[in-house]
Amino acid sequence: MASLQGPRAPLEFGGPLGTAALLLLLPATMFHLLLVARSGPARLLGPPPYLPGLEVLWSPRALLLLLTWLGLQAALYLLPARKVAEGQELKDKSRLCYPINGFQALVLTALLVGLGVSVGLPLGALPEMLLPLAFAATITTFIFSFLLYMKAQVAPASALAPGGNSGNLIYDFFLGRELNPRICSFDFKYFCELRPGLIGWVFINLALLVQEAEQRGSPSLAMWLVNGFQLLYVGDALWHEEAVLTTMDITHDGFGFMLAFGDLAWVPFTYSLQAQFLLYHPQPLGLPMAAVICLINAIGYYIFRGANSQKNTFRKNPSDPSVSGLETIPTATGRQLLVSGWWGMVRHPNYLGDLIMALAWSLPCGVSHLLPYFYVLYFTALLVHREARDERQCLQKYGRAWHEYCRRVPYRILPYIY
Ligand SMILES: NC(=O)C1=CN([C@@H]2O[C@H](COP(=O)(O)OP(=O)(O)OC[C@H]3O[C@@H](n4cnc5c(N)ncnc54)[C@H](OP(=O)(O)O)[C@@H]3O)[C@@H](O)[C@H]2O)C=CC1
Numbered sequence: 395m396a397s398l399q400g401p402r403a404p405l406e407f408g409g410p411l412g413t414a415a416l417l418l419l420l421p422a423t424m425f426h427l428l429l430v431a432r433s434g435p436a437r438l439l440g441p442p443p444y445l446p447g448l449e450v451l452w453s454p455r456a457l458l459l460l461l462t463w464l465g466l467q468a469a470l471y472l473l474p475a476r477k478v479a480e481g482q483e484l485k486d487k488s489r490l491c492y493p494i495n496g497f498q499a500l501v502l503t504a505l506l507v508g509l510g511v512s513v514g515l516p517l518g519a520l521p522e523m524l525l526p527l528a529f530a531a532t533i534t535t536f537i538f539s540f541l542l543y544m545k546a547q548v549a550p551a552s553a554l555a556p557g558g559n560s561g562n563l564i565y566d567f568f569l570g571r572e573l574n575p576r577i578c579s580f581d582f583k584y585f586c587e588l589r590p591g592l593i594g595w596v597f598i599n600l601a602l603l604v605q606e607a608e609q610r611g612s613p614s615l616a617m618w619l620v621n622g623f624q625l626l627y628v629g630d631a632l633w634h635e636e637a638v639l640t641t642m643d644i645t646h647d648g649f650g651f652m653l654a655f656g657d658l659a660w661v662p663f664t665y666s667l668q669a670q671f672l673l674y675h676p677q678p679l680g681l682p683m684a685a686v687i688c689l690i691n692a693i694g695y696y697i698f699r700g701a702n703s704q705k706n707t708f709r710k711n712p713s714d715p716s717v718s719g720l721e722t723i724p725t726a727t728g729r730q731l732l733v734s735g736w737w738g739m740v741r742h743p744n745y746l747g748d749l750i751m752a753l754a755w756s757l758p759c760g761v762s763h764l765l766p767y768f769y770v771l772y773f774t775a776l777l778v779h780r781e782a783r784d785e786r787q788c789l790q791k792y793g794r795a796w797h798e799y800c801r802r803v804p805y806r807i808l809p810y811i812y
C-alpha cells in the first residue's frame with residue numbers, strides 16, 4: 395500500500411493553488427489558441443472569437459479517432475524493438491527495461507497513413523476536427539490522470555515519485571504520484587512522452603499542409619518549412635529515444651495530469667500552432683528569407699544535437715574518443731561534470747539550441763501577428779523554469795561540485811545574458 399512521503403519534498407508549481415490554477419489554465423489556453431488561430435484577427439491577447447458550445451466540442455467520431463490513434467501507437471510500441479534499454483537505477487536499486495522502437499513507430503505510422511490516403515482516407519479533413527479532437531484528448535487525459543492517481547494508491551512506497559506525494563489531492567493529481575506506472579512491461583509515461591503526442595503533432599501538421607494544398611492548389615513555402623523543421627525535431631527525438639530515459643520527466647517526476655495532458659493534448663494541439671495559423675492566414679515568403687530561416691534552424695539544431703549527443707556520449711562512456719579530451723569536474727557521486735565543450739559554454743546549451751529552433755519555426759509566419767510566436771514565449775518560460783528545477787536537483791546530487799561548475803560556467807542558457 396502507498397504511504398505518503400510527507401512534507402519532505404518542497405512544493406513546486408505554486409503548490410496546491412498554483413496547480414489548481416494550471417489544471418484550468420492549461421486546457422483553457424489550448425482551446426483559446428485553437429479558436430484564435432482560425433479567426434480572422436488571430437489576436438493572441440484578445441478574446442476568443444466565440445465560446446464553442448458542447449455541440450461544437452463533443453464528437454463521438456473524434457473520440458473514436460483519438461482512441462484508435464492511441465490503440466495504434468500502443469500496438470506499435472509492443473512490436474519487437476531493435477534494442478531494449480535499461481533506465482536509471484531506482485530507489486530499490488533495480489532498473490526498468492524500455493523498448494527502443496519509437497522511430498520504427500513513426501515510419502510504420504507514415505506507411506499506414508500513406509496507405510490510408512491511397513485508399514481515400516481524407517487527411518485534409520483533420521483540421522476541421524481539431525477542436526473536438528482536442529476536447530476528446532482533454533477529457534481522456536483527465537480520466538487517465540484520475541486512474542493513474544488511483545493506481546498509485548495501491549503502489550508500494552518505493553514506486554512513488556519524490557514529488558507528487560504531498561497528501562494534497564489536487565497537487566498530487568497534477569504532479570503525479572507514481573514514478574513509473576506500468577501494466578506488465580507497458581510503461582505509460584515513457585509511451586506517452588514520445589509516441590502519440592509527438593507523432594500526432596507531425597500528422598496534424600501534414601493534414602494542415604494537405605488542406606492548404608486542397609484550398610490553394612499547392613502548399614506554401616512557409617508551410618513546407620514549418621512541416622520540415624518540426625518533422626526533423628520529432629524524428630530526431632524518436633531516433634535518440636533512449637536519451638529520454640535520463641530526463642527529469644522519466645527519472646524524477648511522477649506521471650499525473652501535467653505530463654499526461656502535456657504529452658497527449660498540449661503537444662499535438664499547441665505545438666502545431668504555426669501550421670494552423672498558416673492554413674488560415676497565408677504568409678508570403680521569398681526564397682532569400684526562407685534561406686535565412688533554414689540557416690537559423692540549422693544553427694539551432696547543430697547546438698541542440700551537439701550538446702545533447704556530447705552529454706549522452708559522455709554519460710555512457712567517458713573514455714569515448716569524442717569526449718575523452720574534455721575538461722571535467724569530479725563529484726562525490728563518482729560521476730563527472732563536463733566543464734568544456736558545449737557544457738562549458740553555458741549550463742544548458744541544449745536549451746539554447748532548442749530556443750533558436752523555436753524561433754525558426756515561428757519566423758515563416760511573418761511578423762504581422764504575435765500568435766505564431768506563442769511557442770517561443772511559452773517555451774522560454776518552460777525552459778527557464780525547467781532549468782531552475784534541474785539546478786535544484788543537481789545541487790542536491792552534486793553539492794560543492796555543482797557550485798564549482800556554476801562558478802566556472804556562470805551563464806545558464808544565453809552566454810553573457812542569462
Ligand atoms: N520541446 C519541448 O517541449 C521540450 C524539449 N526539451 C528538450 O529535451 C532535452 C532534454 O532536456 P532536459 O531533460 O531538461 O535536461 P538535460 O538534457 O539538459 O539534462 C540535464 C541533466 O544533465 C546532466 N548534466 C547537467 N550538466 C552537466 C554537465 N556539465 N556535464 C554532464 N552532465 C550534466 C545532469 O544530470 P546527470 O548528472 O544526472 O546526468 C542534469 O540533471 C533538451 O534538449 C531540451 O531542450 C525539454 C523539455 C521540453
Ligand SMILES: CC(C)CCC[C@@H](C)[C@H]1CC=C2C3=C(CC[C@@]21C)[C@@]1(C)CC[C@H](O)C[C@@H]1CC3
Binds near residue numbers: 587638655656
Ligand atoms: C503542459 C505543461 C505546461 C508542460 C508539459 C510539458 C511537456 C509538453 C514536455 C515535458 C518534457 C517534454 C519533452 C519533450 C516534449 C515535451 C515534453 C513532453 C521532448 C520529447 C521533445 C523532443 C526532445 O528531443 C526531447 C524532449 C524530452 C522532454
